[in-house]
Amino acid sequence: MGFEHTSVMAKEVHEYQNLKPGDICVDCTLGGSGHARSTIKTILPNGMLIGIDQDMDAIANAKKVLHPFEKNIKLYHDNFSSLPGILQSNGIKGVNSILLDLGFSFNQLVNGKRGFSFNKNEPLDMRMDIRTSLTEYLSPRTANFPALQACPGIHPPAATQNHRL
Ligand SMILES: C[S@@+](CC[C@H](N)C(=O)[O-])C[C@H]1O[C@@H](n2cnc3c(N)ncnc32)[C@H](O)[C@@H]1O
Numbered sequence: 769m770g771f772e773h774t775s776v777m778a779k780e781v782h783e784y785q786n787l788k789p790g791d792i793c794v795d796c797t798l799g800g801s802g803h804a805r806s807t808i809k810t811i812l813p814n815g816m817l818i819g820i821d822q823d824m825d826a827i828a829n830a831k832k833v834l835h836p837f838e839k840n841i842k843l844y845h846d847n848f849s850s851l852p853g854i855l856q857s858n859g860i861k862g863v864n865s866i867l868l869d870l871g872f873s874f875n876q877l878v879n880g881k882r883g884f885s886f887n888k889n890e891p892l893d894m895r896m897d898i899r900t901s902l903t904e905y906l907s908p909r910t911a912n913f914p915a916l917q918a919c920p921g922i923h924p925p926a927a928t929q930n931h932r933l
Pocket of ligand 1: 774775776796797798799800801802803804820821822823826846847848849869870871872873874896
């Protein structure tokens with residue numbers, strides 16, 4: 769059982785994508801795979817959906833909820849800035865649609881102690897890609913805030929301590 773994300777403007781996205789069977793489309797921000805689940809049905813039986821998210825929870829969830837369509841999807845735990853390389857590695861020269869639904873997902877907000885919540889008292893983190901080192905991610909943002917530097921696990925390297933926000 770995966771997690772859900774109520775997709776925004778699903779009908780409008782569907783209309784603007786204007787996809788048909790056999791098309792190749794990219795979802796750069798899979799999140800809860802809400803858009804991807806409706807998109808994939810329009811490109812079957814031989815289309816391809818390339819799904820990207822820098823949050824590994826989103827990719828794990830996509831593997832579950834998009835499992836029935838596994839022959840028609842390729843999933844990448846990556847930043848969408850890697851898209852040109854991903855297309856090249858698949859020998860794809862052009863696509864029919866690229867979707868970017870920017871922001872954070874419902875899962876990031878409410879589950880998993882990610883530090884995105886406005887309501888919970890949880891560690892300040894806010895990394896979408898937890899492979900990024902917390903120190904590396906936070907040090908330029910915290911260098912001039914001694915109170916933040918005092919948080920457990922945040923140790924800005926000396927070289928970044930004079931950075932200004
Ligand atoms: C609003 S959610 C997407 C929801 C999705 N369209 C759906 O219907 O379920 C945004 C997602 O974009 C991802 N994201 C944000 N910036 C990203 C980036 N630069 N590269 C890859 N994924 C990114 C986040 O991790 C999050 O899962």
